[in-house]
Amino acid sequence: MQREFIRNFSIVAHIDHGKSTLADQLLLKTAAITEREFQSQILDDLAVERQRGITVKARAVAIYYDYTGPDETSHVLPGMEVPPGRYELNLIDTPGHVDFHYEVSRSLAACEGALLLVDAFQGVQAQTVANAYAAIEGNLEIIPVVNKIDLPVTRIDEVLNEVETILGLDGSTALRVSAKQGLNIESVLRALVERIHPPKGEPTAPLKALVFDSKYDDYRGVVTYIRVKEGTINKGDKIRFMKGGTSHEVLDLGQFRPNMVACESLGVGQVGYIITGIKVLGNVHVGDTVTHAGRQAAEALPGYKQPKPMVFCGMYPIDATDFEHLREELDKMALNDASFSFAPETSDALGFGFRCGFLGMLHMEIIQQRLEDEADVDLIQTAPNVTYQILKRGGEVVQIDNPVETPDAGVIEEFREPIAKVTFIVPSKNIGVIMQLCGDRRGIYIGTEFLGPDRAQLVYELPLAEIIYDMHDKLKSVTQGYGTMDYEVIGFRAADLVKMDILVKGVKVDALSTIVYRGFAERRGRALVKKLKEEITKHQFEIALQAAIGARVIARETISALRKNVTAKCYGGDISRKRKLLQKQKEGKKRMKQFGQVEIPQKAFLSVLEAGDD
Structure with a gap:
């Protein structure tokens, strides 16, 4: 495919503004999928995405559109020639939630243009602004699209005014569509051809391909997603990962249409996948540059800025024998999600586990759900905290x-x-x-x-x-x-911060320790021990729950012992018999209190969150 007939674009928007629905319609209108195959959010193929109805991972797909030439509604970019013909449109569908902004930035780096979707009623929202600025910083051509024009109540003129005043884009060139009803989808396909520049790069130059994502296949090893910036890559080529420093043979390559379809080569501007039989997960890095082993590029592509995890929590297997299995699954998760990190740690309360880093709370919930659903790992998760x-x-x-x-x-x-x-x-x-x-x-x-x-x-x-x-x-x-x-x-x-410890039966539970603002410490401490009292079941002995800063106890609750009426069978006669039985029970409870272990349920570790605002 000649690069003049290739367009690479992303769809960016605020959450729930219709990105995935528009992607579905683009696939349907270009016959990438049939009416029979059509289903809502077809690119959201992770189970967690379908359950939650949100996009978590960016997805790439190549579609083909037969362009007939400009007409009176066209807005062809100045100085750009757009001949009629068959165009390859490489679409990257992106998430909308703030926690997955890193996925958006990676997608934009592989594109020359972006469809900026705005809801016809809700208008410009916080993530619309953030994603628009990210696209502007990446020097992308932005096409504003007002979606959901079929809603019974719209305010299209006001929304276009917001697009101009808040984002600085020309509202008169905005497209008006309904992704749900399939209205005006043809105008979007025409705009992609007419208003986005073809990719730059020399087909004869040494190979430079950007690794923008990867995943692990149990049968074929690591599947690496690439965007070719310079040169051409063919099946059977000997390639080298410039950052990883390893060389491999291309066993298979192809494109997503939307399923994996093999082809013989990928040229400048094309997006696809390569399979080299890599089994060692550490050999592939997102942002790396792929080049030919024999004819290496002089310098690597800039790659991506490494994301900094800002939310951390501990993840421990419920069954200690699952530790190595959990490590393997975390390795695969980190390969598929470059913004996720982990390192082994030990807890006195929970044993061996991992300290995991995330970009936000939703990101943490998604990773936990994927581990439990896809990898079948039972986890205990500690309360999250930020980096200090x-x-x-x-x-x-x-x-x-x-x-x-x-x-x-x-x-x-x-x-x-x-x-x-x-x-x-x-x-x-x-x-x-x-x-x-x-x-x-x-x-x-x-x-x-x-x-x-x-x-x-x-x-x-x-x-x-x-x-x-x-x-x-x-x-x-x-x-x-x-x-x-x-x-x-x-x-x-x-800031005036302190570490607050939680003691259960006089023993510090490291997994429940938190860092709090000193002015909120007593209130948080009282709320937390109160919440723990509800979560921890009664035992055969009394349990003291305490919140402490250093040696100073700032809050306390007591879980009373579970008592059996040992005198129930005694009736009539001397009171001394009853006293003897009660004394015996008292001594037994004292011994239990000394040696008994308190079982803390999973929910108790997350009660730190629920107590935050009480």
Whole structure:
């Protein structure tokens, strides 16, 4: 395929604005799938995506469109010739949730253009703005598309005005479609050909192909997803991964249409997959450059900025013998998701497990669900926490992603927490409650901008720990579902933080330790031990639950012993018999209290979250 007849594009938007539905229609209209094969969200092939109705992984697919030439509705880019013919359109469907913004950035790096989808009623939302700016920074040609024009209530003119004022795009060139009804899909296909530049690159130059994703196949090894930037790759070629430093033979290559279809070669601008029989997962890196082993490129492609996990939690197998199985499954998960990281750790309470890093809470939930559903691993998951920085008295700065690693208070000069810049887009009538919500969470007000008579954009700086747990849920609750938010971490800032330990029967449970703001510590401590009292079942002995900062206990609850009436069978006669039985029971309970083990259920480890706002 000549590169003049290739277009690479992404679909980006806020969550639930119709990206996957539009992708389905593009596949249907170009006969990539038949009416019989058609199903909702066909590119969302992970079980977790179908269950939740959201896109988690970016998906690539090649479709073919017969273009007949420009007409009176065309907006052909100045200086670009668009001859009639058969065009290859490489589509990358992307997630919309803020936790998966890294997936979006990787997809945009493999494209020359983007369809920016905006809901005909909801208009420009927080993630619309974030994704639009990401596309602008990547020098992509952006085509605005107003979706859901079939809704009974729309405000298309106002939405186009928002596209112009907030995003700085030309609203007059926006396409108006209904992905659900299949209205005006042809105009989208024409716009892709006419308004996105063909890929650049020399077919005869040394091979340079960007690795933008990968997955593990139990039968064929690692399947590597590539976008060819320079040169041509053929089946049977000897290739080299420039970062990994390993050489392999191309056993198979092809494209996604949307299923894997083998072909003999991939040229400049084409997107596809290669299979080299790699079984060692560490040999493939997202962002790596593939080149020919004999005719190597002079320098590698820039690749991707390594994402920094900001939320950490412990994952432990319920059955200790599943430890190695869990390690293998985490390796496969990290290969398929470059923003996920893990390292082995040990807990006194839970044994051997892994400290896992995520971009956010939804990302953490998705990974856990995929491990349990796809890999059939039973897990105990500890309460998540964010990364902190500690400046020691000697001047050393250390990163803490596990509260257990917090040094003694005597050696800490300064405790720093991650701060995020948060953008809220909310109905104007909800400004007051949002300001109250942010004020309660130690937010610093930056500014307000009115986007129209009924909507406003608020910007705050908030501690990341105050955002990740339930800020999104609270926002949806107070704005009746109309508020949206987007955030980015801007750095670390000193704060009055302390480590709060939880003692169960006088023993510290390391998996329940948390780092909290000192002013909230007593309230959080009381709420947490109260929640634990509800979650931990009664035992044959009394259990003391305590929250402590250092040696100072700040909250306590007691779970009373489960008692049996040992005097039930005694009736009449001397009271001394009953006293003797009660004394014997008392001594037995004392011995149990000394040697008995408290069983802490999985739900108790997550009660740290639920107690956060009580």
